[in-house]
């Protein structure tokens with residue numbers, strides 16, 4: 001083994017050598033590393049890897065956006081990604097018929113618009129193709145199959161220690177050190193499995209929407225979809241299109257809005273109205289138009305919350321359903337609405353209103369959660385409860401000691417763009433103040 005890397009690696013863990021790599025004295029190490037490096041952004045030692053630029057955890061749209069904004073400012077970064085591709089949520093965990101829920105102008109990443117010939121709601125294939133071009137354009141090459149299992153700030157080294165496990169090789173861990181840590185692991189990092197009495201013993205198929213691709217496997221089957229968010233609603237439509245018999249569980253209230261209103265996207269219209277009116281007025285307008293277009297949704301089992309759709313989103317993060325055709329199928333009776341589940345025995349599902357019905361399959365459209373509390377040993381920026389920043393948008397992007405958060409704002413890709421630009425600007429400012437750019 002290279003003599004330097006062994007001794008330097010030990011020093012990194014050894015407080016005695018700490019001055020060697022403290023902020024003021026890091027430069028000699030940096031130069032030394034650069035000479036031996038085969039990779040522009042990263043230098044290796046046997047015990048750990050010191051990264052001169054920021055470490056970004058997650059190669060979804062948010063991680064890519066930060067890396068691109070940094071690159072534009074001349075700062076290289078290292079992305080650690082647990083799966084084997086960029087945008088793994090989109091490539092590996094979404095159903096085939098998925099298109100962006102929001103119009104493309106609200107989903108662009110910084111510095112590169114969508115191709116002009118893209119439709120208003122690009123398909124997931126088109127979105128992924130855009131992201132791949134984006135990564136190529138900014139020379140972003142994430143380090144794949146690196147699941148970050150622990151990250152903590154080392155007060156002695158004044159660096160973040162980020163420990164990753166190589167996928168499928170649990171015993172192999174690599175530690176990375178950097179001054180900056182950017183959390184880009186997304187709001188959808190882990191699936192939420194509901195606690196339902198008897199679910200584990202259900203005799204049919206149970207699948208979470210993250211593993212659902214198409215309704216073709218369910219033709220002729222009675223399928224119970226649990227959860228009535230955008231994914232649950234669209235999966236029901238897909239099941240209908242594949243001649244299955246979907247039933248949807250609507251436990252709580254739900255705001256369902258047409259995806260387009262008055263010749264525009266509902267989202268775009270809301271954004272425009274919000275420039276002129278307060279949220280509660282915009283909510284009233286949206287609900288009035290929705291009522292005219294859809295009628296009284298409560299009659300079909302879809303009761304609306306007392307709080308309006310935009311206000312509810314900002315209070316609880318709950319996104320209104322933007323209807324892409326499911327509601328017409330509910331109205332025609334092709335999709336049946338059922339109340340909350342009481343318990344399951346065998347193939348039989350008992351509902352809260354005492355009805356009981358048999359099903360061949362259950363699709364859990366029960367959503368996702370952040371995984372930050374599992375691996376980040378810092379409780380200041382992120383809440384333990386939901387793994388999202390404690391401060392609401394736009395104030396949750398920056399923590400202490402070089403810690404940042406991107407894309408965890410409950411504002412989709414628009415929130416990502418805002419965070420990414422801010423983070424890159426902040427790091428650039430620090431480097432230029434030190435004369436290091």
Ligand SMILES: Cc1cc2nc3c(=O)[nH]c(=O)nc-3n(C[C@H](O)[C@H](O)[C@H](O)COP(=O)(O)OP(=O)(O)OC[C@H]3O[C@@H](n4cnc5c(N)ncnc54)[C@H](O)[C@@H]3O)c2cc1C
Pocket residue numbers: 057058059060061062063080081082083086087088089090094098099100101102106107146147148149184185186187188189231371375406407408411412413414416
């Ligand atoms: C069905 C669906 C449709 C959507 N449609 C839209 C839309 O139209 N518009 C919109 O703005 N938003 C939409 N969203 C929200 C969407 O999730 C985000 O906008 C976007 O994917 C967020 O990107 P992200 O990079 O923050 O998170 P993600 O896309 O989830 O990427 C996070 C990455 O981090 C990786 N990761 C997680 N944990 C670790 C770890 N410990 N170590 C290493 N890597 C890790 C993951 O593998 C993943 O690749 C949709 C979401 C879903 C589920």
